[in-house]
Amino acid sequence: MTLLQVEGLGIDFGGVRAVNDVSFSLKPGEIVSVIGPNGAGKTTLFNMISGVYLPKRGRVLIEGEDVTGMGPHLLARRGLSRTFQNLQIFQSMSVLENAVAGHHLHEKGSVLADLFCLPGSRARSRQSETSARLLLERVGLAKAAEQEASSLSYGALKRLEIARALALKPRVLLLDEPAAGCNAVETEEIDHLIAEVAAEGVSILLVEHDMKMVMRISNHIVVLDHGEKIAEGEPAVVSRDPRVIEAYLGAQAKEDADAVG
Numbered sequence: 680m681t682l683l684q685v686e687g688l689g690i691d692f693g694g695v696r697a698v699n700d701v702s703f704s705l706k707p708g709e710i711v712s713v714i715g716p717n718g719a720g721k722t723t724l725f726n727m728i729s730g731v732y733l734p735k736r737g738r739v740l741i742e743g744e745d746v747t748g749m750g751p752h753l754l755a756r757r758g759l760s761r762t763f764q765n766l767q768i769f770q771s772m773s774v775l776e777n778a779v780a781g782h783h784l785h786e787k788g789s790v791l792a793d794l795f796c797l798p799g800s801r802a803r804s805r806q807s808e809t810s811a812r813l814l815l816e817r818v819g820l821a822k823a824a825e826q827e828a829s830s831l832s833y834g835a836l837k838r839l840e841i842a843r844a845l846a847l848k849p850r851v852l853l854l855d856e857p858a859a860g861c862n863a864v865e866t867e868e869i870d871h872l873i874a875e876v877a878a879e880g881v882s883i884l885l886v887e888h889d890m891k892m893v894m895r896i897s898n899h900i901v902v903l904d905h906g907e908k909i910a911e912g913e914p915a916v917v918s919r920d921p922r923v924i925e926a927y928l929g930a931q932a933k934e935d936a937d938a939v940g
């Protein structure tokens with residue numbers, strides 16, 4: 680069974696084909712990574728799948744339903760949730776409040792109802808808090824619930840971000856560089872968390888520059904270069920693919936040349 684299907688997706692910025700004709704699919708519980716050199720189109724692809732950008736070409740389907748062009752709110756209702764490259768945490772709020780906010784973001788109207796203490800809002804708040812505490816437990820942050828978010832280590836903040844995305848109970852979770860800025864221990868904790876979430880049947884689509892992590896946890900890898908899919912397959916196969924090696928070496932050679940000036 681296919682949970683998420685991406686068909687011939689493409690978008691242009693000015694005259695630049697940022698992403699062109701990219702197709703792949705995810706089964707329940709599968710971890711798929713999108714890799715490629717800087718500027719390959721990974722974030723743009725994520726933005727089209729998660730409803731931030733409207734694709735110019737192609738379709739996105741969730742369990743066979745065409746969801747192309749739906750905004751993040753509607754996609755959330757269909758079970759698609761994401762994290763962003765830059766943390767979206769409210770630093771001066773507590774860890775628990777951040778996790779609760781994850782629930783509210785997906786409950787249209789509940790924030791206003793809570794502000795005016797409308798009937799049911801107190802019960803709903805209690806329910807949100809209970810669910811948020813369970814989520815914090817799941818990402819290893821239960822003991823830090825009352826702390827201010829700003830006091831957390833970077834790795835813990837990344838896990839809090841994942842907890843917020845999980846508040847929606849997604850079937851498809853898009854993670855944009857979940858280990859960026861993390862040290863080896865923090866990266867390993869995030870590895871475990873992602874594997875646990877996938878083991879519960881959630882499909883995970885990942886953009887990540889940490890190749891060791893990608894090779895360790897992915898079931899399948901999609902490789903982009905200049906907006907096009909140049910390879911896909913199991914990690915061991917993709918890492919030996921001459922087109923993939925060339926794309927990375929070419930990008931490295933360009934960076935070296937730019938550095939020399």
Ligand SMILES: Nc1ncnc2c1ncn2[C@@H]1O[C@H](COP(=O)(O)OP(=O)(O)OP(=O)(O)O)[C@@H](O)[C@H]1O
Nearest residue numbers: 692693695697715716717718719720721722723724
């Ligand atoms: N909003 C935008 N307007 C114009 N061009 C854009 C925009 N977003 C991305 N691009 C261009 O589209 C191409 C793909 O960029 P994108 O950020 O998706 O790549 P990436 O693979 O995520 O890169 P990185 O690994 O550096 O994050 C690049 O040429 C980039 O300059």
